[in-house]
Amino acid sequence: MSHQSDLIASDILGYLKQHENKDMLRFITCGNVDDGKSTLIGRLLHDSKLIFEDQLAAIQKDSQKYNTTDQEIDLALLVDGLQAEREQGITIDVAYRYFSTDKRKFIIADCPGHEQYTRNMATGASTCDLAIILIDARYGVQTQTRRHSYIVSLLGIKHVLVAVNKMDLMDFSEARFNEIKAQYLAFAEDLAIPDIRFVPISALRGDNVVNESTATPWYEGETLMRLLESVEITQHAQLDAFRLPVQYVNRPNLDFRGFCGTVAAGHVLPGDEVVALPSGKKSKVKAIVTFEGDQPAAYAGQAVTLTLEDEIDVSRGDMLVRAGDAQPAISQAFEAHVVWMNESPLLVGKEYAFKLGGKSVFGRISRIAHRVDVNTMEKVDASQLSLNEIALVTVEVNAAVVFDSYRQCRGTGGFIIIDRLSNATAGAGMINASAVSAQQGQVDELSRLRAFEVELNALVRKHFPDWEARDISKLR
Known part of the structure; x- marks a missing residue:
């Protein structure tokens, strides 16, 4: 009423x-x-x-x-x-x-x-x-x-x-x-x-x-x-960058292919160049389609369908971002706070299903960094989680996923954990901001080391043809 x-x-x-x-x-x-x-x-x-x-x-x-x-x-x-x-x-x-x-x-x-x-x-x-x-x-x-x-x-x-x-x-x-x-x-x-x-x-x-x-x-x-x-309410998403997790690919006929989802952060205009992640393919927004007709712009919170100028491969679970904006992280591992919601305890190493936006992947909790005692706010060592317990954990999944930190954007930083046998929601997770940057830093450092190794291999082979490549790896 x-x-x-x-x-x-x-x-x-x-x-x-x-x-x-x-x-x-x-x-x-x-x-x-x-x-x-x-x-x-x-x-x-x-x-x-x-x-x-x-x-x-x-x-x-x-x-x-x-x-x-x-x-x-x-x-x-x-x-x-x-x-x-x-x-x-x-x-x-x-x-x-x-x-x-x-x-x-x-x-x-x-x-x-x-x-x-x-x-x-x-x-x-x-x-x-x-x-x-x-x-x-x-x-x-x-x-x-x-x-x-x-x-x-x-x-x-x-x-x-x-x-x-x-x-x-x-x-x-x-x-x-x-x-x-x-x-x-x-x-x-x-x-x-x-x-x-x-x-x-x-x-x-x-x-x-x-x-x-x-x-x-x-x-x-x-x-x-x-x-x-x-009370003045601020927007959930602290990002100015555009984020559209793709929830459905709309293909009613040969002449139309649209990518449906709710804008999680930022805005987009027709003509903007966008990147499909994790593939990295680029195109431009052709039109923003809604039930009321084509729109001049799409903003956070709006459910829209984007059509692109090029026929690039975009699937359910991918994310569309604007080229030139701050990019989300892409990884098979991340740290997050988890609230456990199942009567059966969370077990380290057990395989679960993880759902991030429209993306569903299998994976496991590889480590529990600590459990939080809500009475004292102390960080307690734990080997498993019981019902209603909260912990900081490391998640490893079987395929690369695209995400931001939860504090930057709820729509791209939250996930749920699903028990594979019962198909029940077993937990909810919020990706940690500092962990994202730490994980990204580890990936960047590993990439630099591998690039240095390739250059060193080429240089040594040029001047010392008899040197074994496997010996060079010891120099890392």
Whole structure:
């Protein structure tokens, strides 16, 4: 449902135009179990007048049936739709909700707090711009709070709103709020999250969610909704360079061959020279084709089909980049942070399937550099990974893949690990920035050594015809 507007009755086309031009914010709610994530989303929708009357009547009836809030209306039932969720009063699956206000459109991902569903949380956070971390004012920062915050940092989310919930149970104590704020900031010092803000709330009562609370005169900040409407979201992709992972080759007839995909970074214009990687073949963009017709340009986030002037070999899983731009890395090995999502442990040397963009290859984890203890942020030695554990690993695959670092570009720096027997997603990975440059440096150094060896061989053979080539290799 959308926000209330007088234009709906008087000028529906004007309303739709106004609605179309709003920017979109995707955010996730996460934290420990029973911190109030689903209730917060229900309160946002309820106090913003974004619930239909029949929806409200239905959850009032279900609130009496399940009685999880001591006869109060249970707004969490708006997003907890599974029977098991309602019976247990928990979130199991990721629930997405859409709404809008006068200033912005929103997509919310309500994620589970239980440790066994951390994989669902990582999935929901992978497309978000902002994270709301809920903390129960009674318990403060807990293990799941740290784990979710660390995953948010790994996934490159740069804006975090820490909502200290259930302040009504602590008599809206300013001292307790400041204590939790200091506790979280001390933990977050080692996280790459540049923008962290704190709000004291009561999701059940509605304090400081949409409307300001009279119970917190000491809090001078904005409500949660105003922060969501005003936060400035930067683009995920830090690259200006053009990146188009090819997801499909469209060949409906002999006269048309198009390369389909979503632009992961940068932009491209008709006439631009592009390079197909990893082959290195070059051509120029002939047209940018979409459902609405040919376009004058394609930008990050747009799904397009490119046609080229030359018949070069481009397949699903290849990447189109603009000639002259900073080029991505091409390698059969890279380092990455991995979040393990499978009940069966990650085993070093075991063969898995890896999916990077549209490219699927087989490979293995050849080394676990260290596992991260989310409680202390310490780097711990490990020989395998269990469910929900996070580690820095080295990945080796059977074919060359094209990638950037995840912090530069999500679309070309992230991958998933698939168990070959069950075909289930076993883990998610984010390619490490420093590891990319280190790997590239190793490749460049090896290339220089090989070139030097070739020149030295030629020089020695010219002046010493009887010298064995295999002896020269010892000079490296």
